[in-house]
Amino acid sequence: MAKRKRSRHVALLLAGSAALGLAACEDDRVDAQSFPDLQSCVAAAQENSLWFTEDDCRTTFAAAQQEYLETAPRYESKELCEQEHGVGNCGDDPAQGAQGTGGGGFSFMPLLVGYMMGSMMARGGGIFSQPMVNTADGRYSTAKGDQSFASNRGTGKVAAQTFTRGPTTMGQPPLSQAAVQQRGGFGRSATARGGGRSFGG
């Protein structure tokens, strides 16, 4: 028989814009485990390794440290930082002065207080990690701030997008709330005269 030229299945439903909201992703969850430091991860791997090895601990901890340096929020003063992350939970930017950091006088950062590993095995990926910092109300969150947890030690399921990397060295990660200064800068359709037409074709 000749090679089939069409898809085995397609997406048939046009559900409208509500279906593309954030909520629809929420059941897309992966196994995750968090640790205050590398040693506790290694100990857990030795004791009862479910889906990660000691090597995974080392690799993902190093990745989380790097991601922390590159993507954790930076503040212009220690006071501002402590407002967001709690008193005593902030320090100097360890990467200050190095090339590629945010700069601009934003040189205080929340301390790295743990990291979370997530298994993306079912999604064809490997093991991913995220650095954790404190929140103002005494919880623990990813450095990009999109997920917070009561503890930096525990096991559970979290949304897969928790492990998505934020943009490096400046700005906030995708989907975090931002202070919007201006809106409506796209869509004037400058090359066509007159309005009311489709943008596609």
Add this chain to the structure above:
Amino acid sequence: MRKITLPERPGWRDRAAELGFTFADMGGEPYWDETSAYAFTLDQIERDIEDPATELHDMCREAVALAVADEEWLERLAIPRQHHDLIAQSWTHDEPELYGRMDLSYDGTGPAKLLEYNADTPTSLYESASFQWLWLEEQQQLGVLGPDTDQFNAIHESLVERFGQITDPGTEIHFAADKDNPEDYATVEALAWAAREAGMGAHFTDLSGIGLSDQGQFTDDQDRVIGTLFKLYPWEDMLRDEFAAHLQSSRTRFLEPPWKAVLSNKGMLPLLWQMFPGHPNLLPAFFHADVADALRGGTPAPHVASAFAAAQDALRAGHVTKPLFSREGAGVAIHQDGRIAEETGDDSYSHHPMIVQALAPLPLMDGFHPVLGAWIVGRSCVGLGLREDRARITHNLSRFKPHFIEG
């Protein structure tokens, strides 16, 4: 390639409504029209459409490589000077392309001719990838079409695969379109479903709701930062809008990448003809300014003189003028026998520089002129969608027609 009258599926309009395909009728006329369908042989699909379109995309990439490295070409393509770097960098960084649609003139014999390449914001994706697919499956179940018929339509699966190749697992992708335009919205939703299936997060934002944060990043209409943005909105407009100054500093990843501004520009057609003169799937094409005088019996611009001499018989027999930027047939005119034989009457793009392309008349089948839309995903042609119209220039209300491959 034949046009065949077929019974419509009973109750398909209800099914369309149930699925959210709300624009199956538009302007009081059918848009989705299954009272007939186009039939192709497998040979016609593979030899005349699939392989040539894939090759054309490769040629287009060669043309982009040339244009982005050449200030003069970027000027001719009317790309604002301040954005030359953005476009050139996106190419040198090898930012991957997602999809596009080539419009081809083809009648079942001889080589298909590239009319234009909408490589940036092609619509009719849902109709092509999904509703057309359902039509085939159901017509087979009803016994209207035999079990050995097939369809050139791996669009959805190819999109899923492509998203998996070009974005990291779990990437949050925003899809921006005009929320009040159901056709545009259906295209981004079809893409978003494919992205979700590939393991990405997909979020919709109204295009005009996009904001700029105090840190210079773009945000969606709920103030959430945009990391990766698919925009169903032409690059030529992105580059001229108020937010254009922030495109690079926002560090947003764009789909399609900025270099598509070069490719989805009718000025590509003269560039392709200059690079690949006489290619069987290309039509002679020139910038209007270079040949306008020559078409009236005068002389062409010196740098195209020999190419014009080789093409002048074809051009004089019939040619089409099109603005560099235009969508859905706007500003397109067919010239034959020294006069305008047909035009669309929509001049919203006609203030832009024009190109001239030799006429490859669309065939006439049962009173309608079909045009083939060859879908490119990544770098390969993976599917087909047809539009047809009583007029010779396809436009936004032209009907969508299903096709099948004869078993």
